[in-house]
Amino acid sequence: MPAEFLAAIQGAKSLYELIKATQGLSNSVEVLTAVSDVQQKLMDANAAALASQEKQASLAERVRDLETQLRAVEDWQKELERYQLVEFPNSKAFALKLRVQMANGDPVHYLCKACADKKQKTTLQPIDGQLHCPQSKQHSIWYD
Numbered sequence: 001m002p003a004e005f006l007a008a009i010q011g012a013k014s015l016y017e018l019i020k021a022t023q024g025l026s027n028s029v030e031v032l033t034a035v036s037d038v039q040q041k042l043m044d045a046n047a048a049a050l051a052s053q054e055k056q057a058s059l060a061e062r063v064r065d066l067e068t069q070l071r072a073v074e075d076w077q078k079e080l081e082r083y084q085l086v087e088f089p090n091s092k093a094f095a096l097k098l099r100v101q102m103a104n105g106d107p108v109h110y111l112c113k114a115c116a117d118k119k120q121k122t123t124l125q126p127i128d129g130q131l132h133c134p135q136s137k138q139h140s141i142w143y144d
C-alpha cells in the first residue's frame with residue numbers, strides 16, 4: 001500500500017478520534033482547537049490522496065510508454081525475421097537479404113547491416129557495382 005494512502009487512512013483515524021474527543025470538551029476554546037485540528041487532518045488527508053492520485057497517473061503513463069517501446073521492439077524483431085544475413089563472396093561485405101518465402105509480394109532487396117544494427121530499416125540501392133546506403137556513404141558495400 002502506498003505511503004500516501006497509509007497517511008490518509010491514519011489521518012481519517014485521527015479525525016474520528018478527535019470528533020469523539022470533542023463530545024467531552026467543556027468550553028468553546030477547546031472545541032475551536034479541536035475543530036482546527038480536524039481541519040488540519042482533513043487537509044493532510046486530502047493532500048495525501050492527491051499525491052497518491054498524481055503518483056498513480058505518473059505510473060500509468062510510464063506503463064503506457066514502456067508498452068509502446070515494447071511494441072516497437074517486437075515489431076522490429078518481427079520485421080528482421082523477414083531477412084537473412086548474407087555475405088558477398090568477394091567483398092566479404094554483409095547485408096540483410098529479404099527471404100523469398102517472406103517477401104509478401106515485395107521484390108527481393110537488401111537492407112543495410114550497419115543501419116539495421118541501429119534499428120533503422122534502410123534499403124540498399126545498387127549503383128555502379130555497389131549497394132549504396134541512403135543514410136551514409138560509409139555503409140555502402142561492393143556486392144560481388
Ligand SMILES: [Zn+2]
Pocket residue numbers: 112113114115116122133134135136139
Ligand atoms: Zn546504412
